[in-house]
Amino acid sequence: KRVAITLWRLATNAEYRTISHLFAVGRSTCYKIANDTCQVITDHLMPKYICLPTGQRLIENIRDFRRINGFPQVGGAIDGTHIPIVAPRNNPADYNNRKGWYSMVCQAVVDANYCFTNVYVGWPGRVHDARIFSNSDIYRQGENGELFPQHTDNINGTEIPVFLLGDTAYPLKSWLMRPFSDFENLTYEQKTFNYKHSSTRMVVEGSFGRLKGRWRCLLKRLDVATVRVPYVVCSCCTLHNFCEVHGDGINEQWLNGVVGGQDNVFLANLQNNQNNYAENICCCVLFSLEIIYN
Secondary structure (H helix, E strand, O other), X not given: OHHHHHHHXXXXXXXXXXXXXXXXXXXXXXXHHHHHHHHHHHHHHHHHHOOOOOHHHHHHHHHXXXXXXXXXXXXXXXXXXXXXXXXXXOOHHHHEOOOOOEEEEEEEEEOOOOOEEEEEEEEEOOOOHHHHHHOXXXXXXXXXXXXXXXXXXXXXXXXXXXXXXXXXXXXXXXXXXXXXXXXXHOOHHHHHHHHHHHHHHOHHHHHHHHHXXXXXXXXXXXXXXXXXXXXXXXXXXXXXXXXXXXXXXXXXXXXXXXXXXXXXXXXXXXXXXXXHHHHHXXXXXXXXXXXXXO
């Protein structure tokens, strides 16, 4: 009954008064059950269902990403989305995002099959994606060379590591590829790179859409205390992976009116933060894509 109450709440975002009538329990009991169950799901199921791929799973993930549009050595796509929340009592202005509503940011990495492999939730909606990213575990792992195990591919004489794909809000790193900016002065090869980068990275937008389509509490204002929001979001991501792994299909009608990550994300004007190795990787990937394109 506790699981049913929680799933009903997450899937519909119905008011606790309505759920209490449906399940014949008190309204405050519904609130406590939903919060407690989300915390249990986050603490016990999330480590099992949300983790970066390794071994054979990583190899298959790289292969699945390459099948999308030929982009090599992709271990995941990263982006952020905003979760609507009730204005908190403390420092509400920090949570008021650029679109004028209160939110908390969810940064996520996904694989090629719409499953989340890393979720980072808790920063106020006004904070740049870049700042959230630089304070996340995924950034520290990338900088320390711990993001993916050693699995390189020799392209045009250079050993190319496994990397993430991110949009222009993210810096260029040897372990994170972003598109070329200065869109008006790009070469044909750079435009090809951007096109294939974007079409491959769109899987993260699809993942956010499928997440919010299934768990519609994330589409509306979450009526929980600010400190409880990460538990709700993480439990929804965990249950999303559970559904995807066990073949529970997505109803296309659920996606109507659902906005993915792209329209909900802060795009910071950042310095490229490029280094020679990362630039060399870009050139080699360009070389690889040009061969495929031709």
